[in-house]
Amino acid sequence: MSSATGAETGPAGASANGAAAASATGKPASTAPRRRSGGTYPRYVAGKLAGAAVSLFAVLVTSFFLFRLIPGDPVKFMTGGRPVSAEQLAAYRSDFGLDLPMWQQFTDYCLKALTGDLGTSYQFHAPVIDKISEALPNTLLLTGTAFVLYTALGAFLGTRSAWRHGGPGDRFHTGLALTLYSIPSFWLGLLLIIVLSVGVDPIPGLFPTGGMESGREEGFAHVLDVAHHLVLPVVTLVAVEYGQTLLVTRSALLDEMGSDYLTTARAKGLRDDLVRRRHAVPNALLPTVTLVFVNLGRTVAGVILVETVFSWPGLGGLFYQALSVPDLPLVQGLFFVFAAAVILMNTLADLLYPMLDPRVGR
Template structure:
């Protein structure tokens, strides 16, 4: 029997499964690239806004940096004018702003008034100290918050859950500087039967080398790390607990139990991984704050990091140093938030579609 040929380009039957899979993957890649482009564009706009804000905001601080640079000495009007010309303070505000933005885009954040050194050099010098302090605290309070938050959610309503949640809420509401001062009074100065066990501040005693230096720094690190962990772990605990409680009523957990899996396996293999998405966002936000440091804690414990440097620059005011530190602090948070937004769709494909 004669059968007419199919028109050119027409398929005889459904499309192959492989073609459908490739088309779906292409759509997913396209959606993810659009998501990435949108987030990167938003981050660029945020960084530009921070650059503008950092310039104008700190010029509202009372005080004359030129008078600070003279050390309170009696100087002539000609000398004050020479200082202003040296640091560009005699220029119109709009010209100062354009010069600042142009240099910042090339990585030049200006010259510190009080240190007479490039701002980027002072930041690079203090950054490792901040990363040591807040990085150590970040690892500890993140791990502690996730472990205790998971246990509290799985045993909700019990005594351990009530104690963990109550303590986390209480410590999270405590001002960090107040807790730091309290720890100094009790464990550095000594109170009653408790002797002074730890230094009152600083990063090192001086004169130590090798392993003795490491022990000395660790000794100075104890109280500020305890302060940060005590104040910050509660947030991670509460977010982890809340996210896991939302997952515990899901049908897939009931199915896993029906298959005979132990509660411990159901929690570790099924519930916790799905409940970690909100916690991941919090971890990235806290990671950005790690670079910024904690200004009050570093100031209370005289820790030579970015936070202490920021407080010192504010007291002058050292405008280039304050602006540079503010830009670094805000940029760290923006970059970490953007990374969280980019990684989220890889963990949960529903995000970014």
């Protein structure tokens, strides 16, 4: 009750102090604070945007130099294993700019990236941005569906577990979440393929072993076919990822549960579910919002191992293909897109924080 009273009387006390300061100095006491308050959020936004720009440039530099450490000669891959002369190899290298000094290759790469040109794929002989655009919808379908499911499931179960912490349900859900979160996604995917695709007596094979479609269906039957192929990879991602959201939500809510304002709300006669929904959960949102935005950025990247295990034709599978060559322009372009998505989502989360908690950015 004392905290509520302080909240009600605080502005009045501040006004009295402000009036006294104004009479002593002859100037309005609230002018300077208003100016600082008005300019703080734009400076906060500018700082976050500048940090994001620096991070993107760092990713651009890293993506160029890192993948040049991969062993293998992309020019020999482009010849398809056929015997070729040194002159032909030199011509290939010249066509793709691999004969230029490293600094010049890097400069050309950065200048083209600023215009959206990520180069030409060695193995597909097509612009990298076109290959990314082709595979992106498939990745968004898979990881976007899984993202919605594991975020909703994790937040709901995390809230329930925290509010009834120490009970049988809390112990069960926390233990299951920790177990599944520690399981490698590719191992769980292979296990689901063996049990639910190939079939283990007495369980028959119910789902396809991989791919996105059978290729024989049209119209609504095609939609059902894609959904049928989608089940196992989505189940794999949800099983592995929901535990993280559950644990973060549970921990944040537990930190709030001992706060004075919740005691005050209960003392006013509010029902327990209203105290949870209207007071505790909104104030515990910041860590969960951070995790949601990070996972949303990862949605663009997809999950390389899961897409590879289930032969899903998305960005993750494309990245695995590019690494095996190595197809340097394609690997660099995908790496940059993956990192840029995460940086963008983190920046958006930072910009949203002051709206959720006025103390942030002030």
